[in-house]
Amino acid sequence: MPLDPLPQISTNKDAPPITGHGAQLARLTIALTELIGRETDLLEARKPREAQKLHGEKSRLMAEYRETLNRVRVNEHTLGPKGSEERTYLRKLxxxxxxxxxxxxxxxxxLKSVSEGLIRSVGEEVSKRNRSVVGYGKNAAQTAARARPTSLSLNQVI
Known part of the structure; x- marks a missing residue:
């Protein structure tokens, strides 16, 4: 959902007319809030694959947000005086x-702690099943035949 540059933004009745980089920052903040809200809802609904599909758009919006925020910081005077309606609205967003x-x-x-707990319990179960086998070797001395260690890892970005 690419954002086209509009000269002015007014997303609700409380919003003052904002122009320039402030308007872009407001649009990006609203878009990111909605996108991250959707991603959170998908994760809570246990649909990580669908949430992962939003990652590209989220990365693009975050990069644009960072760039626009830097522009607003450089041209801070365009937002009006401290405590102005525009600044208050952006602060609320x-x-x-x-x-x-x-x-x-x-x-x-x-979700990360749940996943790590599952992986840890599976790893413990595997190590229980692959315990050393104690037996007798040369000269009737006890020896332990070691099984190869098994490890699991989860390396997936959501």
Whole structure:
């Protein structure tokens, strides 16, 4: 969903008219908040494959967001004086975005710990099944025949 550059943004009734880089930053913040919200919903619904499909768009939007944020910082005066409607609106959007990121991080960390627990329990079960076999060797001394170690790892980006 590419964002076309519009000269002005007003996404809701509370939004003041914002132009230039501020408008682009507002659009990107809204788009990222919605996209990360969808990804979080998919992860909570246990649909990681579908959530993974959003990764490319999320990366593109994040790169554009970072670039636009740097432009806004350089041209900060275009947003008006401190405490202006435009700055307040952008702060409100940013706060909602940060809240969405916190929720997303919580879900991702929870799923990560579940996945690691599963992998750990499978690894423990495999090592139980592949325990050393104790037997007698030369000179009637006990020896342990070692089984090859088995390890599992999960290296998938969501």
């Amino acid at each position: 940013t706060d909602a975005f940060r809240e969405m990121l916190r929720d997303h991080a919580r879900v991702v960390l929870r």
